[in-house]
Amino acid sequence: MPELPEVETMRRGLAPVVGLRIAAVRFPRGLVRPLSVRPRPHVVAARLVGHAIATVGRRGKRVVLGIAAPPAEPHAWLVIEPRMTGLMLLADPPTAEHVRLVVDLESSAAGPSRPSLRMLFWDRRGLGTIRLFDARSLESVCGAARLGPDGLLVTGEELAARLGSSRRAIKVALLDQRAVAGVGNIYAAEILHRVGIDPRMACRSIPLAGWQAIANATRLVLAEAVRFAGSSIGDRTYRAVDGRPGRFQHRHRVYGREGLACATCGGSVTRIVQAQRSTFFCPGCQPRGRRGAGGRRPDRSGRTRTAGIR
DNA sequence: CGTTCAACCTGGGCGC
DNA sequence: TGCGCCCAGGTTGAAC
Numbered sequence: 475m476p477e478l479p480e481v482e483t484m485r486r487g488l489a490p491v492v493g494l495r496i497a498a499v500r501f502p503r504g505l506v507r508p509l510s511v512r513p514r515p516h517v518v519a520a521r522l523v524g525h526a527i528a529t530v531g532r533r534g535k536r537v538v539l540g541i542a543a544p545p546a547e548p549h550a551w552l553v554i555e556p557r558m559t560g561l562m563l564l565a566d567p568p569t570a571e572h573v574r575l576v577v578d579l580e581s582s583a584a585g586p587s588r589p590s591l592r593m594l595f596w597d598r599r600g601l602g603t604i605r606l607f608d609a610r611s612l613e614s615v616c617g618a619a620r621l622g623p624d625g626l627l628v629t630g631e632e633l634a635a636r637l638g639s640s641r642r643a644i645k646v647a648l649l650d651q652r653a654v655a656g657v658g659n660i661y662a663a664e665i666l667h668r669v670g671i672d673p674r675m676a677c678r679s680i681p682l683a684g685w686q687a688i689a690n691a692t693r694l695v696l697a698e699a700v701r702f703a704g705s706s707i708g709d710r711t712y713r714a715v716d717g718r719p720g721r722f723q724h725r726h727r728v729y730g731r732e733g734l735a736c737a738t739c740g741g742s743v744t745r746i747v748q749a750q751r752s753t754f755f756c757p758g759c760q761p762r763g764r765r766g767a768g769g770r771r772p773d774r775s776g777r778t779r780t781a782g783i784r
Numbered sequence: 785c786g787t788t789c790a791a792c793c794t795g796g797g798c799g800c
Numbered sequence: 801t802g803c804g805c806c807c808a809g810g811t812t813g814a815a816c
Contacts, residue, residue: 475809507792535810557810559794572794599793601810641786651811658809705809710795712809729809750788752807 476556477535478625478656479699479722480712484562485532487715488539491564491593492530494579496522496541506574511604518606521550526582533616534624534655537562541606544582551612553605554595560602565717567596568710575604598710625656625696630686637677637685644680644688645673646749657692660705660729663754665691667728667738672760673746673753679763698722705729728754 476484499519501511511518522541528548529540536555540548554562560574567573575595595604607615614620623632636653637644647653648662657665666673669691671684680688699705704720706712707730713719723730727737731754732745741758 477809480809509792555810557792558808597793598795599808601793603811646787649810660809707809708796750790751810 475558475712476560476704477658477661478532478696479661479702480704480720481532481535481537481556481656482626482700483704483714483720484537484556485530487564488530488537488562488593491527491539491579491591493526493528493544493582494591495526495582496524496577497580497590498576498578499523500576502573502576506604507600510574510600510602513606518552518604521606522552522577525550527579534621534651535658536616538612538616549609551607551609553603553607553612553616555603555605556595556597557599557601557603559599559711560595560597561713562715563594563596563713563717564591564715567594568713569596569598572596572598572600574600574602619652621651621655622653623655625654625661625692626700628654628689628692630682630689633689634680634682634685638680638682640677642677643674643748644671644677645753647677648688648692649749649751654692656696659751659753660726661692661695661699663729664727665695667756667759668695670759670761672762673748673755675763698725728756730754 499522501515506515525541526544527539528542531538531540536553539552541550541552542548573594574597577593579593580590622636633654637647640647645662645666648657648665649659665688669687699722702720702722702725703714704712705723706719707723728743731743734743736743736756736759739756739758741756743754743756746753
């Protein structure tokens with residue numbers, strides 16, 4: 475479930491935990507797959523308790539909490555990867571039985587007291603992971619070798635350098651976190667629709683102007699989705715840390731809209747399967763092998779659109 | 785190099 | 801109502 479906009483919304487929502495001391499850590503018994511927590515839960519707990527959460531960050535689709543003994547810099551990193559159904563919560567969980575991690579936080583010893591907080595990781599399917607790293611080993615998992623440039627910042631040159639010679643279909647390639655970090659199945663579809671490119675188009679046939687347009691659309695769509703607090707499709711899906719759903723699903727142009735009219739051209743949104751995953755696109759706006767013709771709204775950023783894609 | 789498949793899990797929705 | 805099947809926002813590793 476969570477892609478970059480949802481994880482970024484979690485990150486922002488977790489701001490209140492910064493500076494708080496970890497008073498207790500629990501992994502409710504029997505609810506965690508053996509490999510989903512590393513090192514072993516009791517080791518993670520022992521290393522966390524008594525330290526403070528110094529930073530809350532994000533790497534691609536992962537929440538990264540910096541653990542420190544103030545005033546020192548973080549010496550450890552708690553990396554939470556929500557995968558399909560994971561949620562970071564500062565509110566009551568949707569169900570009690572899928573709570574995977576409980577972190578009790580309290581204000582640091584000195585200074586005016588702050589309210590204590592309980593931070594939860596809730597994950598219905600249990601595919602998410604919780605891992606603790608030291609400063610050095612964080613790079614092996616969240617470093618440049620594993621994650622490409624962040625989707626909010628990626629440039630056309632970076633995409634072209636990483637994917638320009640690939641034979642893969644562009645939509646499949648956009649899901650590769652080494653190419654660009656944070657794009658998932660929803661936003662890959664939305665990005666390609668905005669830029670008018672057929673999701674089946676081979677990367678190697680996309681010229682530089684096309685990569686620039688894709689990068690522009692990637693930043694634009696992801697930033698807009700962040701502004702709308704991500705996408706929540708259905709009752710039991712993504713929620714922000716306060717339990718409120720996102721609102722970007724109302725602005726989806728193709729994802730989940732099979733058979734419905736494309737708001738841009740009136741054509742019928744189509745669903746295909748690529749790499750075992752659904753791809754939604756509009757054949758009218760995203761004609762095979764070429765860029766979309768006119769008729770779409772101008773890019774508000776004012777940047778050049780896809781001129782030059784043959 | 786790229787694709788396909790299975791696996792990790794739970795649960796909602798649908799057809800019968 | 802119940803059963804079986806397909807679907808789901810992610811990632812990984814094996815097989816071809």
